[in-house]
Amino acid sequence: MSTTDWLIVETFDNWKVDKRNQFSYFGISERHFHLNEHIKAGDSLFTYVTRKSAFSDIREVTKDGLRPLPMGGDYKKSLPYCIDTKPVLVLLPHKWVSIYELIGKLKFIGGQANWMLLFRSTPKRLEKADAMLLRNALSAKLAL
Numbered sequence: 264m265s266t267t268d269w270l271i272v273e274t275f276d277n278w279k280v281d282k283r284n285q286f287s288y289f290g291i292s293e294r295h296f297h298l299n300e301h302i303k304a305g306d307s308l309f310t311y312v313t314r315k316s317a318f319s320d321i322r323e324v325t326k327d328g329l330r331p332l333p334m335g336g337d338y339k340k341s342l343p344y345c346i347d348t349k350p351v352l353v354l355l356p357h358k359w360v361s362i363y364e365l366i367g368k369l370k371f372i373g374g375q376a377n378w379m380l381l382f383r384s385t386p387k388r389l390e391k392a393d394a395m396l397l398r399n400a401l402s403a404k405l406a407l
Contacts, residue, residue: 266305268394270371271322272385278312278319280337286322286350290342291329291386298386299329302346309389309397311382317359318397322348358404365400369393 271289273281281289289308291298306324311317326347335341354360370393372378381387389397 266307267301267303268307268309268389268391269302269386270311270382270389271308272311272313272382275312275315277338278310282353284337286320286348286353288332288336288345288347289322290332290336290338291344291346293343295386296329296344298346299344302329302386303327307351307394307398308346308348308386309394309401311362311385312359313382315356315359316362318362318365318401319356319359320353321351321398321401323351325349352398352401352405354401354404360397360400360404365396368396 273289277290302324304324304327308322308324309318310320310322312319324346329344329346332342332345335343336345366372366378367374370390371387372381375381
């Protein structure tokens with residue numbers, strides 16, 4: 264079975280909500296419902312936190328597709344769906360991997376001057392090389 268690696272983006276406030284919920288789900292807006300057919304158990308989610316400009320964790324999808332999120336979850340802005348997840352690797356905020364450490368190495372950025380715009384249309388599929396780079400960078404911070 265082939266798995267897919269995904270980039271997900273959220274605010275620090277939403278990341279704290281996810282942490283309180285033991286990273287058991289990731290809220291999804293209505294406009295991303297089309298992912299219902301593509302998200303599969305075993306897929307990996309690499310989390311990028313906005314305004315911190317850093318990668319914080321890796322989560323594994325535990326069930327295929329999306330499910331309704333009762334009451335929109337605990338997020339400030341209600342989100343109608345979620346992806347069920349479990350944490351694989353979670354760094355403390357002071358150990359997060361800055362985008363600036365990886366900006367010239369991530370293929371999906373590809374030297375684009377306005378690279379920040381690439382983080383607006385997520386979740387997005389990651390190439391295996393980018394996923395491996397992120398996995399190695401996050402794992403290296405565990406040893407520090």
